[in-house]
Amino acid sequence: MLSGFTKFILGFFLAIAVLVGGGVAVALYFMNRTGLAPAKPVFSNDSPSVKAQAPKATEPGGGKPSLKPGTQTKSSSSSTSTSTESPKATPSPKPLPSGAYRGRVNWAEGLSLRSQPNQEAEKIGGVGFNQKIIILSESEDKAWQKIRLEGSEQEGWVKAGNTEKVNEQ
Structure with missing residues (x-):
């Protein structure tokens, strides 16, 4: 009789432990999922x-700044007197x-x-x-x-x- 009662108590606690452990695992999974940044959405009007x-x-x-072929920057233009400087951006003439x-x-x-x-x-x-x-x-x-x-x-x-x-x- 004592053996059957002990098995019942151990089975009961084992079932409770499995349920609690499963609940904690599910809770941790969903908490970790909420900590991730969502993927950037792509909308149909983003072409x-x-x-x-x-x-x-x-x-x-x-x-x-970008240089056009055949132009030099200010620092490299001082090496020779015949080199040309890159043209400076001028405001629009309008x-x-x-x-x-x-x-x-x-x-x-x-x-x-x-x-x-x-x-x-x-x-x-x-x-x-x-x-x-x-x-x-x-x-x-x-x-x-x-x-x-x-x-x-x-x-x-x-x-x-x-x-x-x-x-x-």
């Missing part, structure tokens, strides 16, 4: 052509529209260029960090700015507060 328009690190406004001013992007990740002044509008391009722009106007609620990329005719809307005015000299 490869929009990504291709973003400035690369070797393009103007994308980080490092006068700015009234109320417009020059600026640059100060948001480190760059900005999305949109067709209309709202978040749901179509993405028509991108503007890189420190890229020079011309700020043409602001929306009525001052939350968006219409810009033109300097050296280009591409225009669009960006979120206000992510650009800064550049003092012209």
Whole structure:
């Protein structure tokens, strides 16, 4: 009789231990899953052509300046008197529209260029960090700015507060 009762108690505690252990394992699994960052979503309106328009690190406004073949930098031009310096970027010859001013992007990740002044509008391009722009106007609620990329005719809307005015000299 004692042997049967002992088996019953041991079986009962073993069943409780299996249930508690399984519950803890499931809880740890779901807690670890919530700690992982989700995968970046890909939306149907994100096309490869929009990504291709973003400035690369070797393009103007994308980080490092690029040199054209046959030009030299200032440091290497001092070695010979006949070498040529790379031409400096000149402001666009067209006068700015009234109320417009020059600026640059100060948001480190760059900005999305949109067709209309709202978040749901179509993405028509991108503007890189420190890229020079011309700020043409602001929306009525001052939350968006219409810009033109300097050296280009591409225009669009960006979120206000992510650009800064550049003092012209």
